[in-house]
Amino acid sequence: MLLVKPSFGRVPKYGVITERDAPQLHRLVREVADAAGTPVPDVICADLSLNAGVARLGRRQRSVLVIGIPLWVMLPRPARASLLAHELGHLANGDPLRVRRTLLARTFGTRAVAATGGRNPWRRAVRAADSLAERGRGTVVLLGMIVHGIVALANVAGATAQLLVDSVAMPDGRRSEYRADLVARRVAGSAAFLRSSETVLLAGRIWQDLWHLAPRIDGEQLETMAAEARQRLAAHLPLARQLSRRTTDLWSTHPSEDQRMRLIEALPDIDGALCADDIRWAEIDTELAPWRRAAHNALLGTRDRF
Numbered sequence: 001m002l003l004v005k006p007s008f009g010r011v012p013k014y015g016v017i018t019e020r021d022a023p024q025l026h027r028l029v030r031e032v033a034d035a036a037g038t039p040v041p042d043v044i045c046a047d048l049s050l051n052a053g054v055a056r057l058g059r060r061q062r063s064v065l066v067i068g069i070p071l072w073v074m075l076p077r078p079a080r081a082s083l084l085a086h087e088l089g090h091l092a093n094g095d096p097l098r099v100r101r102t103l104l105a106r107t108f109g110t111r112a113v114a115a116t117g118g119r120n121p122w123r124r125a126v127r128a129a130d131s132l133a134e135r136g137r138g139t140v141v142l143l144g145m146i147v148h149g150i151v152a153l154a155n156v157a158g159a160t161a162q163l164l165v166d167s168v169a170m171p172d173g174r175r176s177e178y179r180a181d182l183v184a185r186r187v188a189g190s191a192a193f194l195r196s197s198e199t200v201l202l203a204g205r206i207w208q209d210l211w212h213l214a215p216r217i218d219g220e221q222l223e224t225m226a227a228e229a230r231q232r233l234a235a236h237l238p239l240a241r242q243l244s245r246r247t248t249d250l251w252s253t254h255p256s257e258d259q260r261m262r263l264i265e266a267l268p269d270i271d272g273a274l275c276a277d278d279i280r281w282a283e284i285d286t287e288l289a290p291w292r293r294a295a296h297n298a299l300l301g302t303r304d305r306f
Contacts, residue, residue, distance in 0.1 A: 011058045012066075015045045022287035024280055029065065032084045035187040035273045038092035041065040046291050048298050050203050054087040063091055069291040070298075071199075074206050074226040077281045079196035081274055082188035086196070089183025093176060112158025121152035167250075174255045181260050189272030190264055197261045201240040202233045207299075209233075214299035219292040223285070 019026040026044065033040045041054065042062040049068040057064050065087055075083060113119070184193045199206070209229040210222065217225055241258035248256035285292075 011043055011062055011064055012045045012047075015047050015066075017044045017046055017067075017287075022284070024283040025287055028081070028276060028280070028284065029084060029088075031274055031276075032081060032187060033088050033091075036085055036088045036092045036183050038088050039063070041088070041091070046288070048295055050207060052083055052087055054090050069288065069295045070207060071203060072288070073222045073292060073295065074203055074230065075199050076192075076195050076227070076230075077276070077278075078188060078192035078272075079199060080281075081272065081276060082184045082192040082196040085187035085272075085274070086180045086184040086193075089180035089187075090176065092183055093179045110158075110162055113155055113162065116151050116155035116158065118155075121155035170251050170253060173253045177254050177260065178263060181264065185264055185267070185270065185272075187272055187274050190267070190269045192272060193264050194261055197257050197264075198234075198237055199230060201237060201244060201257050202230060205233050205236070206230055211299050214296060217296070219289070219294075219296035222292055222296060 017025060022044075029044060030040050041064060043064045045064060045066045046069050047066055048070060049066075050071045051066075051068045052071060053066045055064050055066075056062065065084075067083075071083070072080060181193065184196070188196075206226055206229045209232075210225055213225050241256075241261065244256040244258045248254075248259070
């Protein structure tokens with residue numbers, strides 16, 4: 001039964017950004033959602049990951065937008081709107097709902113493999129048979145080999161089923177990323193999307209630079225230092241794009257950043273439907289100041305409690 005037990009996930013209890021705490025951020029998300037053609041997310045959360053995401057969680061299937069503050073401070077301001085548009089584009093395209101409906105099929109094989117001992121089933125079966133041979137009689141050894149052989153066969157069957165499901169699910173996941181990218185292009189503009197992708201490519205190196213600078217700066221300087229690091233590392237972009245292609249294969253859930261950028265670059269350059277001025281961005285930065293401090297503390301190796 002555990003192999004087919006549905007998993008709804010849980011709406012995060014910590015990191016929730018309420019409209020009372022961040023009215024301008026919520027206003028921006030509403031405008032992006034309107035431009036993307038999707039309802040406003042039920043919950044907006046922040047965390048300390050170099051990522052962002054959207055999902056439907058809980059038994060009520062509430063839509064949750066998660067913003068990784070380290071990635072947020074690295075992005076140029078227009079690219080932040082592109083990031084939001086991309087994630088809300090998944091909602092507009094119904095991707096979280098499709099993922100939820102196919103979750104059982106996509107995880108059954110993985111659960112079956114875990115339930116039967118994980119990887120290398122035949123190696124475990126041989127080792128178990130050797131152990132039984134040292135301790136038991138012939139009948140015990142024979143029964144043990146049969147049992148472990150059946151378990152190994154079930155393990156292989158689960159792995160094969162997962163492989164077949166992934167062969168269908170992974171290309172669909174990559175197509176969903178392209179569709180969300182087109183939403184981001186329409187809402188925030190071509191240039192903003194490309195700046196967003198460039199920052200994602202350099203995010204690890206930028207975070208490393210900020211780690212070295214952390215003892216000499218405070219949370220309010222993260223954005224400025226990240227912008228300087230992004231400009232300094234721009235020469236690495238061609239190599240980073242090539243590397244992203246080489247590290248993406250048929251089983252990757254996302255297309256490479258280079259492939260995604262090539263798609264947008266091949267299309268006509270357009271301005272986004274959404275425009276936020278510097279005053280609004282400054283207000284949003286003020287609302288997220290506690291989270292910038294938390295990101296700075298993470299660089300220093302400490303934690304903030306929310």
